[in-house]
Amino acid sequence: MKPRVAFFDFASCEGCQLTVINLEDEILDILDKVDIVNFREAISDQSEEYDVAIIEGSITREHDKERLEKIREKAKVVVAIGACATTGGLNALKNLKPLSFIKNAVYGESASYYNSFDKAYPISAFVKVDYFVWGCPIDKNEFLEVFRSILLGKKPEIPNYPICVECRLKENICVFEKGMTCVGPITRAGCGAICPSYGSGCEGCRGYLDNPEINAEKDILKKYGKTVDQITSDINLFNAYREDK
Amino acid sequence: MKDINIHVKYLTRVEGHGDIVVNANNGNIEKISLDVIESPRFFEGFMIGRSWNEISHIVCRICGICSVGHSTASIKATEEAFGIIPSEQTITLRKLNLYAEFIQSHILHLYFLAVPDFLNVTSAFKLIPTHPQAVLRGLKLKKLANDFSGVICGRHIHNLSQVVGGYTAIPKKKDLEDVLRRLEEALPDLNETVELLKQLKMPELDRETEYISLQSDNEFALYDGEIYSSDTGRDNHKNYKKYTNEFCVPHSTAKHAKANRDSFMVGSLARVNNNFDKLSPLAKSVASSVGFKAPINNPYYNNVAQLIETAHCFEESIKMLTELTRKGLKEETPKVTVRAGNGVGAVEVPRGILYHEYSYNSEGKLTYANCIIPTGQNLENIELDMKKLVPEIIEKENESEITKKLEMLVRAYDPCISCSTHLLNVDFKK
Numbered sequence: 001m002k003p004r005v006a007f008f009d010f011a012s013c014e015g016c017q018l019t020v021i022n023l024e025d026e027i028l029d030i031l032d033k034v035d036i037v038n039f040r041e042a043i044s045d046q047s048e049e050y051d052v053a054i055i056e057g058s059i060t061r062e063h064d065k066e067r068l069e070k071i072r073e074k075a076k077v078v079v080a081i082g083a084c085a086t087t088g089g090l091n092a093l094k095n096l097k098p099l100s101f102i103k104n105a106v107y108g109e110s111a112s113y114y115n116s117f118d119k120a121y122p123i124s125a126f127v128k129v130d131y132f133v134w135g136c137p138i139d140k141n142e143f144l145e146v147f148r149s150i151l152l153g154k155k156p157e158i159p160n161y162p163i164c165v166e167c168r169l170k171e172n173i174c175v176f177e178k179g180m181t182c183v184g185p186i187t188r189a190g191c192g193a194i195c196p197s198y199g200s201g202c203e204g205c206r207g208y209l210d211n212p213e214i215n216a217e218k219d220i221l222k223k224y225g226k227t228v229d230q231i232t233s234d235i236n237l238f239n240a241y242r243e244d245k
Numbered sequence: 246m247k248d249i250n251i252h253v254k255y256l257t258r259v260e261g262h263g264d265i266v267v268n269a270n271n272g273n274i275e276k277i278s279l280d281v282i283e284s285p286r287f288f289e290g291f292m293i294g295r296s297w298n299e300i301s302h303i304v305c306r307i308c309g310i311c312s313v314g315h316s317t318a319s320i321k322a323t324e325e326a327f328g329i330i331p332s333e334q335t336i337t338l339r340k341l342n343l344y345a346e347f348i349q350s351h352i353l354h355l356y357f358l359a360v361p362d363f364l365n366v367t368s369a370f371k372l373i374p375t376h377p378q379a380v381l382r383g384l385k386l387k388k389l390a391n392d393f394s395g396v397i398c399g400r401h402i403h404n405l406s407q408v409v410g411g412y413t414a415i416p417k418k419k420d421l422e423d424v425l426r427r428l429e430e431a432l433p434d435l436n437e438t439v440e441l442l443k444q445l446k447m448p449e450l451d452r453e454t455e456y457i458s459l460q461s462d463n464e465f466a467l468y469d470g471e472i473y474s475s476d477t478g479r480d481n482h483k484n485y486k487k488y489t490n491e492f493c494v495p496h497s498t499a500k501h502a503k504a505n506r507d508s509f510m511v512g513s514l515a516r517v518n519n520n521f522d523k524l525s526p527l528a529k530s531v532a533s534s535v536g537f538k539a540p541i542n543n544p545y546y547n548n549v550a551q552l553i554e555t556a557h558c559f560e561e562s563i564k565m566l567t568e569l570t571r572k573g574l575k576e577e578t579p580k581v582t583v584r585a586g587n588g589v590g591a592v593e594v595p596r597g598i599l600y601h602e603y604s605y606n607s608e609g610k611l612t613y614a615n616c617i618i619p620t621g622q623n624l625e626n627i628e629l630d631m632k633k634l635v636p637e638i639i640e641k642e643n644e645s646e647i648t649k650k651l652e653m654l655v656r657a658y659d660p661c662i663s664c665s666t667h668l669l670n671v672d673f674k675k
Contacts, residue, residue: 011286015309015402021357022402024388031370042357043368060285090306093291102290105614116285136306137402198398198405199413203302237299 006038006050010057015137016082058084058091058120072127083136087207088241091120095244136205159189166193175201186212289614297609313346314594318601325588344558349390350595351551356383363445396420410579425566447545456515465523467593482591508625511597513550528557583609
């Protein structure tokens with residue numbers, strides 16, 4: 001029997017699942033190798049029986065946490081895709097402010113109606129995650145690498161070196177040289193340094209390296225006359241959950 | 246007289262989480278609603294205090310499908326607040342990027358979300374054995390649109406180079422020529438799509454409503470224009486709150502909106518109804534070949550209007566790319582002077598009119614944000630359509646047929662529920 005794959009989503013933009021739907025050249029091959037039994041964004045069939053659960057989105061409500069735990073019980077393999085699921089992503093920016101402030105800004109007088117956790121969490125805060133596909137959105141090729149690895153039962157090759165390595169390979173001018181700030185030195189590579197290649201600094205959407213060289217980032221900041229405070233806000237953009245913890 | 250209890254949990258082939266609920270007791274309809282159960286993300290709250298240059302990169306993450314639309318509305322709001330007038334080249338590139346997003350989104354909706362219902366299958370992938378050419382054509386057109394957007398702004402989902410004041414990377418002429426060639430070569434695929442849609446029978450439903458879209462004297466308004474209501478005519482985009490009075494409903498979990506009547510509609514059908522005369526020649530010929538005569542008051546025809554708009558975006562893109570590649574592109578660096586101010590960006594995105602309003606302090610930090618998305622504007626209209634439809638078919642059709650028509654109705658609007666920036670959780674006793 002082909003492995004049964006189910007997609008699930010929580011608080012997110014669904015852009016990572018859309019990235020999977022956008023695998024126009026590969027999708028027919030994927031469908032040949034596995035049975036996709038749950039993919040609400042694209043398929044009406046829904047099944048409670050699956051081997052691999054691929055999950056997008058952050059956890060922000062008790063109800064979502066319970067649903068996630070049920071998925072973990074059923075699945076043999078759990079894959080977190082995208083920044084919301086792997087690092088908490090942008091959703092965790094709300095963790096840095098009191099929930100009452102955030103709720104009032106969005107809902108005004110009706111704020112008290114809404115039930116939500118004070119914080120947004122990556123799924124690994126509640127369940128064991130077997131594979132991580134980083135990024136906002138995920139990179140197509142990295143998703144395919146992880147997908148293949150699961151089918152073959154091998155460990156996927158995910159970089160554990162900083163974005164700067166890829167930036168140099170691309171022969172980009174260092175973002176700091178242009179007077180901008182960048183969190184590339186502490187961020188996990190794998191995207192091909194795509195943001196610096198299009199003229200902005202790395203925003204850190206792929207999360208920190210396993211052992212980020214915080215001192216290297218500090219040295220670079222010093223060299224360009226910038227302070228840690230100046231990049232705290234940049235770091236928080238996608239890593240607020242970790243910074244707040 | 247019939248009893249029915251329909252509860253479609255986690256409606257599929259839509260973006261985001263919604264339930265359809267219909268209860269009828271002895272032929273009396275007690276409840277019909279579309280409940281939005283999406284988790285809230287609080288963008289307008291957590292963005293406060295952040296710097297102007299991050300905002301468009303943050304809000305494009307509201308939605309993966311209309312990412313370019315959110316970034317465009319955001320950039321326009323910030324530019325209005327700072328008094329920035331973008332260059333002609335920048336506006337051309339932004340329009341092209343919107344066309345790419347419309348093609349991508351409409352093709353995705355038509356081929357992969359809507360068509361399966363009409364052919365009685367549960368997903369487009371189930372059509373591989375019976376309609377392989379259609380599936381491959383859908384994938385090809387979608388890929389073309391995604392690549393098109395990638396050439397303009399780096400990538401379609403969460404674009405890279407489209408920023409306040411212009412572009413941080415100018416597209417390469419060769420890549421634009423390549424897209425132009427592929428668009429021209431794909432025109433027969435567009436024709437085939439028209440032929441496919443002609444074979445699909447739209448369910449019947451006639452309910453006249455208020456149609457709201459942007460409108461412009463110069464073109465079929467997508468990037469820019471004034472707000473136009475089919476009831477009250479044109480108004481300045483700054484008055485958008487008059488057309489989006491948001492209100493809470495006791496039976497659902499999302500804010501609804503109204504303008505001049507109980508509900509209104511935005512999106513492809515509203516735009517094509519309001520601005521038919523501004524469509525490109527190809528789009529008009531597609532309309533006539535599928536028998537579309539504006540105005541049409543059947544919401545299922547939103548699918549058809551999407552196809553007409555796809556033809557428009559194809560033809561306009563070919564025209565603009567031909568001109569742009571002939572003239573060549575200039576290197577331009579975005580220039581921004583920060584000041585305190587307020588601005589509103591109104592843009593048409595695939596599902597309808599999108600508004601972003603921001604206030605900034607003198608340091609360029611955000612002090613206020615309001616984002617009103619199309620699906621929120623349509624929710625009340627969808628429910629009123631459901632309330633018109635169910636009594637018309639309740640005695641004639643069985644529960645599964647009724648359920649299917651309701652699902653198709655909601656899907657016809659191509660709702661994007663994960664976009665919903667404003668949600669309310671009100672307990673409902675079922």
